[in-house]
Amino acid sequence: MSLIVQKFGGTSVADPEKIRAAARRAIRAQKQGHRVVMVVSAMGKQTDELLRLASAVSDKPPAREMDMLLSTGEQTSVALVAMAIDDLGAKAVSLTGGQFGMKTDNSYSKARIRSIDTGRIEKHLDEGHIVVAAGFQGIDDDLNITTLGRGGSDTTAVALAAVLGADACEINTDVDGVYTTDPRLLPEARRVDVISYDEMLELASLGAGVMHSRSIEFAKKFGVPIHVRSSFSDRDGTMIVAQPESESSPVSGAALTKDEARITVLGVPDVPGISQTVFSAIAEKKVAVDMVVQNIGVEGKADVSFTVPGDELELTLSALDSIMEKIGATGLTHDADVSKVSVVGLGMASQKSVAARMFRALGDAGVNIHMITTSEIKISALVPRDQAATALRAVHEAFELHERPADAKTWAAIQADSSREADVDDVVARLQNDALEALTLTGISIVEGQARVTLDGVPDQVGVAADMFEEIGRAGIFVDMIIQGYDGVDGSTSVSFTIHDNDLDAGLKVAKSICEAHSMRDVRGAAGITKLSVSGIGLRSHTQVGTVLFEQLADAKINVEMIATSELQVNVVIDSKRGDDAKKCLQAAFADALG
Incomplete structure (x- = not known):
């Protein structure tokens, strides 16, 4: 029965x-x-x-x-x-x-x-x-x-x-x-x-x-x-x-997080351990950090931007005040009048130009983008709060989410395929170890053969992100991570993205044309980087994952060049020479969670 x-x-x-x-x-x-x-x-x-x-x-x-x-x-x-x-x-x-x-x-x-x-x-x-x-x-x-x-x-x-x-x-x-x-x-x-x-x-x-x-x-x-x-x-x-x-639709849903606050810690030394110090101080206050962006440093200094719930801004600022001198930061900025619009879909992992499509929709709607983070199945953009509703409608329409996909599964197919996928005996075995709600990591992986392109001095203007990534898409370059954060120089932003190292020359060529077209300050690029990913179930509810990751990398003297987070993954970019070392130390630290 x-x-x-x-x-x-x-x-x-x-x-x-x-x-x-x-x-x-x-x-x-x-x-x-x-x-x-x-x-x-x-x-x-x-x-x-x-x-x-x-x-x-x-x-x-x-x-x-x-x-x-x-x-x-x-x-x-x-x-x-x-x-x-x-x-x-x-x-x-x-x-x-x-x-x-x-x-x-x-x-x-x-x-x-x-x-x-x-x-x-x-x-x-x-x-x-x-x-x-x-x-x-x-x-x-x-x-x-x-x-x-x-x-x-x-x-x-x-x-x-x-x-x-x-x-x-x-x-x-x-x-x-x-x-x-x-x-x-x-x-x-x-x-x-x-x-x-x-x-x-x-x-x-x-x-x-x-x-x-x-x-x-x-x-x-x-x-x-x-x-x-x-x-x-x-x-x-x-x-x-x-x-x-749907197997063909890149996006299945859109969401608006209206009450967000953005904080940027400016001019922190670009050395191992800084991220761990910053986020440990915030974790002690029981504040949940959401979008996290650490862009590529300039002259040994980097900026770290992140968002927190709007009602926890003051608590977060007080936590940061206690460590600003310790970490050698040059300043701090914040904005309490922002919202986050996101699109989510399993299909975007295998389809090109999904980000460009989203950014174009926002640009055409007159919505400015302050920050960007991406993962395999999510793209989030921080926008002015008074444009939040417009932004949500724009991306919902751009991906035709009001229309049922042609290959959408029927109810009969869903019910036929929705039988239990886990063995009850396995569940009971986990119960015997008091592990029902324990952190479960599905993998710690490295993606080698990566390169990074950074554009500095990106104008904080409507449509710039769309222009950039449409141009990159036309060049046939597949982009993995994208992050955009304030660069602390003149109110402009910096945008970094990762590509296959075989595409670095082509990526730099496109980036330089974009730089000239929009009067940006500089283009930088580097090969020899690796994306390190910690994937699992419960990364948000088990807040120690990010802390442990940063602690382990700091202890191993491995510098973090870029950070992007999601519900299912924490992604960091590091020097490819240290990729295997990083993977091994994290596998040891999370051995119990990996089972």
Whole structure:
């Protein structure tokens, strides 16, 4: 008999009628021959009300007691849902996180799952019950109640689907699937029938609110198919699986992160260890760094630019103040009035001129680009906040995301291909080592035979990036990494990109013509570089990855020339002579994560 995990968010159980509707959906699935586990969030705004009560009695409530308090929201919901199922004539049992065997570490409010003992759930399923499990919560080794943090119920649902060997995990929510972009921002956004784990991870990290990235990490790690659908209709939603919707489309979705802040540390010595010092100071403040750009140094000095959430700008600046003298930086600039527009798609890894197409769309819409970072499946551009909506519409239209691709997979094909891709025995084996939510790296690799071209003094003007990369595309040069950041000289920017070393002469020739056409300051190029990539699941939620990477390279006296980051990879450019050394030291440092 197949097993389905059904998750219902707060809006799906916000009142008695919605609770009964959720109960009816679970009973219907059971009558269709499935064993059913429900994972339920707190009702509606109940968590907000509990937070209000806590603030009314304490200015600084202890973290342990906050988890004790907030966990009661889910406990209320599961009991009411089980009562509704019983009233409708079916058998149900409600279980808290501790009761169904969710063991976590003791990091209150952001606990990580260590293991799940499925024995009690399976016993109740064998007895014909619908199991109603509390999302968002677990217990530590001392039986203290812990909570998983933002998106915790999604994470609970996918984790249970993984350890129970569920055939699918349904996320029932107030939207009917995943869209090509936020339909509240663009009404023409299209619901997609299928999206890949990697694409969804990138979109989740960019602010797509349908699901939290931790739950997608679980699904990818253990091959759990996820069906995102509306709680209020029987319409098919979106399947999140290994494959993309279309093999031919370079882009599957676009996202806007509106509240960003850009910081540039100017004139840092271009020597090993500087990046590690900068980002360790920020990590100590628990600030999540997003776009990271370190461009090629000039006369032994480099600039490091990155973005942080707008509401964490002041905290980040205070962290940097403490190290500016230590690292020998010449200054610091910041801009709190920027937004990030991104496109994501597995197809862009094998198609040329995707970046040029995006930059042309922004240029034609009159949108200026302040920063650029790229990865194999994502391109992000930092733009003025007052042009953010225009930028999102421009890239959405440029890639025709409102149109269904001709080779889009059908629902029948998706369901046929969405069987479990991970062996349940493998999941159980990992549980025995408390490794359910451990960092999982899929590889540490080097790409040799690379060259780098840098244009200095790039005018901070509309359309320049489009002109540059269209010209490079016409020359038949395939570009890998692209980064653009402030160069701290005259308010202009610098742009660097990597190409195959066989294309260096041609790349420099094109770059010099671009330099002359736009009155840029200089063109520089170098062969003999290597791209070092750390790839994995959970690079964003396991914030120590970047810190360890920079520490290891600094200890080995390996200088980092360029940096570009994404949800799935951290990429750095180093001297090719040190490529093997770098790979070996990182393989040793991450041996446990590589398994």
